[in-house]
Amino acid sequence: MDQFIEQIVTGLSIGSILLLVALGLSIIYGSMGIINLAHGEFVMLGAYAAWVFHTYLGLGLLASLVPIFLVVAAFGWVIERYVLSLLNNRPLDTILATWGVGIMLQQAVRLSVGSELRYVQLPPALSDSMDVFGISVSSYRVFLFVASIALFGATWLLMNRTTVGMKLRAIIQDRSVAASFGINAKRVYALTFAYGAGLAGLAGALVSPLKSVSPDMGTGYVVDAFMVVVLGGVQSLAGTVASAFILGELSGGIAFLQNDTVAKAIVLLAIVVLIRFRPEGLFTARVRA
Amino acid sequence: MSISRRTLLRNTAALGAFAGAGLPHIWIKNADLAYAAGGEIKVGVLFSLTGTTAIIEESLNKATLLAIEEINAAGGIKGSKIVPIVEDPASDPATFSEKARKLVVGDKCVSVFGSYTSASRKAVLPVFERQNNLYWYPTLYEGRECSKNVIYTGAVPNQQQDEFVPWLVKKFGKKFYLIGSNYIYPKEENNYCKKLLEKLGGEVVAEEYVPLGHSEFSSVINKIRSTQPNVIFSTVVGDSVVALHRQYKAAGLDPEKMPMASLTTSENEVAAMGGEAAAGHFTSAPYFMVHKSPENEKFVEAYKKRWGADKVTHFVSEACYFQTYLFKQAVEKLATSDLTPPNIRDAVKGQSMIAPQGKVEIEPENLHTWLWPKIAQAKSNGQFEILVEAKEWLKPVPYAAYPGQSCTEKGLVEKS
Incomplete structure (x- = not known):
């Protein structure tokens, strides 16, 4: 029984990390329809930003979260403004462009700060473990869980309770009608992309103390993020949350019973089969066409 | 433009002159003189500077170049300078093989130092065996390999x-x-x-x-x-x-x-x-950065001075460093006209030197290296503390897990 609870908690932790990484992609892919292959590199930039703030400015991880969000969001804004907005309605070119941006970011980091693994310190206050349902869990993992739920909540409020969110939803339904009502679609898109990039950066910074920081760390995350978003259903934030935790429990559980190699294969296979029969994903937002 | 008789004649004559100068070269018995042309000995350096394993291979590249620079600064090998030709195989086995071919066939390198992963070593192996060239592999690895064209300077399982x-x-x-x-x-x-x-x-x-x-x-x-x-x-x-x-x-x-x-x-x-x-x-x-020996102090100091005070040396970069010196010793034994990869291989058998880890020697039988096993515990300052040092160096046994098999000078031998 203990083992079972332990494994459920582990799955929640894996799920929360998946949610952190997928949230930004869910916004960008779900609302703007942009397949952003540079998403992993935004995650990577966030991790490197954490390293820079820690090593050169002496800032702890928690203190540097807001600046990291702003820095990576600014980066995303620049890329939307000067690359992607010029490729409106050309989805294939957008995929190529974001892929290219990703490669350039990777190499830029490699050339400027070198390719060795970097070290980001675990916040000292969170370096112990604590009791959850009688199970000893790393405090930092609990913190990640809370952070991912909080970021989801903030994103949901932003989309559903603010003017920018309303404008964005209007644009998603019909861009030209929205524009005729005086909504500046370009500006809203740039802000949305920047927000998604900022979230990715935060995710990178938050996972860096548990994992490793290297120029090509993003490649793994972008695959995970796409699996979450595709399984959850495009345009459905709640679907992203559900699918992150489903995938977390599933891969954690199979890894415990078998091993991580098998878990990876089975999870991928399950998603492929599911997409075959439900191409829209598990959850779909009802939108009047 | 039509070709006049005069230009045709002139071109033919030029071609003849070129052939006269060029062709006999092919027939000279020791065409391999090219290996030490103009007081330069060309070697390949094949470590990934981009891609996944660049994280570690970059330091191997640095350790190899450091040794080459030191040897050249001290007068080279019998007056010849070592010229490193650095290629970036980008952590991809197929690119490793392609770049290895370029170094061996195109650049006529007399040896190549390279590889971290076993996958990349296996990928270049056919190139070196077919061209009968020599590959110097610094990484600890799984053993169970017996090539006459590879010098293995890292540890094997035993x-x-x-x-x-x-x-x-x-x-x-x-x-x-x-x-x-x-x-x-x-x-x-x-x-x-x-x-x-x-x-x-x-x-x-x-x-x-x-x-x-x-x-x-x-x-x-x-x-x-x-x-x-x-x-x-x-x-x-x-x-x-x-x-x-x-x-x-x-x-x-x-x-x-x-x-x-x-x-x-x-x-x-x-x-x-x-x-x-x-x-x-x-x-x-076999090696930790904190190991106390005059050779290691010299190595660590030179490495930091050349590549940055925050850099660390480790058990693979140490092997990169000493294997370059073993290469030098082997080449020194040969007359310039005898400088070929197979001759270097034969010359390096039994060569020994005091490496940063202690005295190392290339085992003539299997071209692996006698090393000094050590057990160390990591400390919170990022360094290790050596707890156990072997009293004697240990013979490399690449087939230790396979009692029926052993690697000899004739290749892999199976006892039935």
Whole structure:
């Protein structure tokens, strides 16, 4: 029984990390329809930003979260403004462009700060473990869980309770009608992309103390993020949350019973089969066409 | 333009003159003179500067170049300068093979120093065997290879485990949890570990492999908790090592009761995971940065001076450094006209030198290296403390896990 609870908690932790990484992609892919292959590199930039703030400015991880969000969001804004907005309605070119941006970011980091693994310190206050349902869990993992739920909540409020969110939803339904009502679609898109990039950066910074920081760390995350978003259903934030935790429990559980190699294969296979029969994903937002 | 008779004649004459100058060269018995042309000896340096394994291979490139620069600054080899031709194989085995061919066939390098992963070594092997050239491989590896065209200067399983496993059993207990990355190296090392454990009456509670680049170890940690081994025997490589150590620490496991014993965690990985995550765990290798010897002090100082004070040396970069000096010693034994890859191979047999780790020697039988096994514990300052030093150096036995087979000068021999 203990083992079972332990494994459920582990799955929640894996799920929360998946949610952190997928949230930004869910916004960008779900609302703007942009397949952003540079998403992993935004995650990577966030991790490197954490390293820079820690090593050169002496800032702890928690203190540097807001600046990291702003820095990576600014980066995303620049890329939307000067690359992607010029490729409106050309989805294939957008995929190529974001892929290219990703490669350039990777190499830029490699050339400027070198390719060795970097070290980001675990916040000292969170370096112990604590009791959850009688199970000893790393405090930092609990913190990640809370952070991912909080970021989801903030994103949901932003989309559903603010003017920018309303404008964005209007644009998603019909861009030209929205524009005729005086909504500046370009500006809203740039802000949305920047927000998604900022979230990715935060995710990178938050996972860096548990994992490793290297120029090509993003490649793994972008695959995970796409699996979450595709399984959850495009345009459905709640679907992203559900699918992150489903995938977390599933891969954690199979890894415990078998091993991580098998878990990876089975999870991928399950998603492929599911997409075959439900191409829209598990959850779909009802939108009047 | 039409070709006039005059230009045709002139061109033909020029061609004839060119052939006269060029062709006989092919017929000279020792066309290999090209290997030491113009007081230069060309060697290839083939370590990934981009891609996944660049993280570690960059330091191998640096250690090799440092040795070459030192040799050249001290007058080269009998007056000839070593000219390194650096190629970037981008962590991709196919590119390794392509670049190796370019270095050997195109640039006519007399030897190539390169590779970190076994996959890349296997990829270039056919090039060196077909061209009868020479590859210098600095990494510890799984053994079970017997090529006449490779000089192996890293440790093979018996040199890392023969001292280590009995020591672990004695100190911590007989229950081992084997965890590795999912490819040939960890599987062969674990194979040998299981043989040793069998002799010692040990027990393997789990043997598990995670995908390369894996970074989520929470389920593994749950399994470790539920099986309660005495030792976690790790052959996880690359950035996964960092993730494993950090998550072990965050989960609140105690290295004093259940330490990780690694064959792959060096100063390089420790720097990336942070001293507090590494502290208390053990590594077995022939070299550690803190090893006390005049040769090592000189090496560490020169490396930091050349590449930056924050850089670390480790057991693979040390092998890169000393193998370049062994190359020099072998070339010194040869007359310039005899400078060919097979002759260098024959000359390096039995060559020895005082390396930073101690005296090393190339075993004539199998072209592997006699090394000094050491067991060390990581400290929170990012360095190791050497706990056990072998009293004698250890012979390389690349087929230690396969009693019927041995690597000899004639190649692989099977006793039936």
